[in-house]
Amino acid sequence: MSTETIGNKLRKLREENALPLRKVAVLLDIDVAILSKMERSERPLTKEIVTQLAKIYKHDREELLVLYLSQKIVKEIGEEDLAIQAMHVAEEQIKYQRKKHK
Amino acid sequence: MSTETIGNKLRKLREENALPLRKVAVLLDIDVAILSKMERSERPLTKEIVTQLAKIYKHDREELLVLYLSQKIVKEIGEEDLAIQAMHVAEEQIKYQRKKHK
DNA sequence: ATATATTTGACAGAAATCGTCAACAGAAGA
DNA sequence: TCTTCTGTTGACGATTTCTGTCAAATATAT
Numbered sequence A, B: 001m002s003t004e005t006i007g008n009k010l011r012k013l014r015e016e017n018a019l020p021l022r023k024v025a026v027l028l029d030i031d032v033a034i035l036s037k038m039e040r041s042e043r044p045l046t047k048e049i050v051t052q053l054a055k056i057y058k059h060d061r062e063e064l065l066v067l068y069l070s071q072k073i074v075k076e077i078g079e080e081d082l083a084i085q086a087m088h089v090a091e092e093q094i095k096y097q098r099k100k101h102k
Numbered sequence C: 001a002t003a004t005a006t007t008t009g010a011c012a013g014a015a016a017t018c019g020t021c022a023a024c025a026g027a028a029g030a
Numbered sequence D: 001t002c003t004t005c006t007g008t009t010g011a012c013g014a015t016t017t018c019t020g021t022c023a024a025a026t027a028t029a030t
Helices: A006-016 A021-028 A032-039 A046-056 A059-075 A081-100 B006-016 B021-028 B032-039 B046-057 B061-077 B084-101
Strands: none
Touching: A006 A032, A006 A046, A006 A059, A021 A032, A021 A046, A021 A059, A046 A059, A059 A081, A059 B061, A081 B061, A081 B084, B006 B032, B006 B046, B006 B061, B021 B032, B021 B046, B046 B061, B061 B084
8 A cells, every 4th residue: 555655656657757856956946955945854845846846746736635634634633543433523524524615 | 513712711610610800810821811712712722721611610521621622623714615535634643643653 | 099919912032843855875787 | 195075963052842830810619
């Protein structure tokens, strides 16, 4: 199973496209150091960066965003004993609030 | 379905126990203002506070913690289109990492 | 009216986050 | 070798965000 971080995934994609950090950083208009740290999970990614990288690497945007979001969840509650149950409740709450609002 | 916040739930419990904010705040060793804001979701709760309140109100600790954690998730990704899918991936990741590590 | 309970906003200090930068190390190439 | 390219690391202030404290304002009850 995919125990791969979004950072690792993005690094692989970059290497497959044979792009150096330097060039990608320019496209994103961020410092090379930051991008390096993002790929190694030393600094958090953002939705915007992930989206831009999906375009640059011509990779499915939703797949990357799902991975990105899922890791935010894991980081937030992954170590809690009640994590699974909490997610089930959260899922119901989200589905519910979507039926109502808009 | 329960669209109730953990804050609302805690307020109800406090009222059922006929305890003023003042007294509970003393037990928790925090300012009344903070507790007031926590009950109205104006300030974030903590795991420790929720646990202590469960004891004070003699209410099921896990139920409150699950509600507390679920709301952290909802707050984190609830507005994302891909929230549901992200949670499913997160669930797999958490289950996986639990099989491995201890 | 008086006392009790709760809410609200402002405040300063602490802590976390941010982007920038320079120095470093390693690999590749000339 | 020397040089260049690539990636990593840590430090540094500048913000920004979070925290607890407090007093005043409001609401509720006796």
